[in-house]
């Protein structure tokens with residue numbers, strides 16, 4: 001009996017197999033990264049035709065899901081690294097032969113920086129290739145973070161801090177530190193497969209007087225917030241400053257849960273004050289500690305702004321069509337809604353069910369697109385974020 005039997009229509013490609021994100025207890029997970037299967041072409045790598053994934057050196061294991069979509073479970077199939085285990089080593093299946101099941105997990109370990117593929121061979125380990133998963137392994141870029149627990153006008157944070165109520169057994173300081181570390185860990189679940197690692201170097205207590213926002217009335221609350229970030233005591237010029245601020249203590253109503261203005265955005269907006277010869281820049285991340293939910297995915301979204309993932313639109317902070325009239329339209333479909341930097345709306349709407357129920361449990365989607373397609377300029381996020389972070393002056397500022 002034939003191993004596969006499908007109707008082939010004129011000009012139609014048939015994919016006998018497919019790849020997807022592997023299962024984890026909770027998504028996002030650095031062990032089970034998103035597979036970019038948003039189409040097949042890639043203008044950055046025109047010879048590649050298929051799904052893509054990336055990982056960083058130092059990750060002990062990466063899992064991906066393999067599907068026999070249009071081929072019998074009786075067909076003998078082999079998963080083989082195209083460069084014979086030089087860039088990655090396939091751990092499962094250990095001898096290459098895939099199990100006789102509809103779905104299975106392929107696990108591999110990154111070995112060296114570079115680009116390779118996991119090829120699926122038909123019938124023999126060196127038989128015809130019927131599909132591939134393209135894999136990029138990156139050297140890790142460490143990104144330094146300083147977290148500020150900001151008290152505004154001497155006011156304390158609430159017991160509800162970064163989306164969780166303080167357990168009775170913990171002091172406020174213990175609860176706050178634990179939440180910050182948990183959120184950074186959650187953020188790294190998103191970015192590690194892209195070669196980026198957030199290194200929380202210190203947590204400091206920082207006091208903001210009301211005057212730090214500038215004089216009342218507070219007409220432009222974004223500018224007032226950037227002004228406070230720029231003028232903050234303890235601001236580091238060798239870290240991304242993450243300001244955790246108790247929203248209700250601020251002298252105006254916030255219209256955001258968090259913002260992540262990148263350096264270039266702050267400078268372009270004139271959010272730079274000449275307190276030093278170079279001027280203090282209102283870049284970094286500002287999070288309302290009273291906002292709930294607050295997850296690693298939400299924080300990762302703000303880091304995505306810091307990494308300039310929306311810089312293709314004016315000033316690098318807004319999203320597209322909704323925020324920027326006249327900007328280039330981009331894709332909106334079932335995969336797009338899984339994206340970390342969902343291009344059609346702001347984070348204000350991230351509680352909407354259509355964005356929440358996208359395969360990450362209670363988290364919003366965290367996918368970064370790998371491929372480049374000129375018709376959608378928001379693509380190639382994984383490589384763009386990585387290349388941006390290679391230049392430290394893009395991340396850190398006085």
Ligand SMILES: [Zn+2]
Nearest residue numbers: 301305346347
């Ligand atoms: Zn955003």
